[in-house]
Amino acid sequence: FNDYPALDSHYPGAKFIYLAREKTPWIASIRQLLLRMHTNLTRQDGGFNIHIKRCYLTTFTDLSIDNINQDDYLTKCYNTHLANAREYFKHRSSDYLEIDIAKPQSFAQLTAFLGIKSERSDFEKMNIGGKVTAWNDIKHPLKIDSTAKGRIDKHLPYMR
Secondary structure, eight states: OOOHHHHHHHSTTOOEEEEOOOHHHHHHHHHHHHHHHHHHHHOSSOOBOHHHHHHHHHHSTTOOHHHHTOHHHHHHHHHHHHHHHHHHTTTOTTTEEEEOTTSTTHHHHHHHHHTOOOSOOSOOOOEETTEEGGGGGOOOTTOOOSBTTSOGGGTOGGGO
16 A cells, blocks of 8 residues: 555556545544554564555554554544655556545446446445455465464464
8 A cells, every 4th residue: 555656666557546535434444453453563573464564654654552542643644645645646647546435436437447347336345344354355476465474373372
């Protein structure tokens, strides 16, 4: 979510899709996620994959429990991240789409952006019980595992 300059360099002609959300529900959601992830993001002996850690810690600078609980901090991170993406792609509208998949027109925007047709008219619900479980179904050699070596509980006996 913040490696788009490197990905853009490695994959010329690629298209980038920014999944935006309304700020108020995003703040509640990201706070819950960051509180769950905080220990593994900030620990020195493992936890999440180094690339995922780097992305989160770049986006959420000065990450701490106190900051996570401050709406102003989260709002600043949100605004900065979105502004950086917009600035990077400001002259490349054909390569960049910003959508909120909760909005009814977003699926049509996506298919038009990608130049494809679909029998569907909306996105399939992917968030179940507060987790995006569809990520588990994606199998690709370029997919980055969320933890350093896959599931963390395989490697840390106290996490079983």
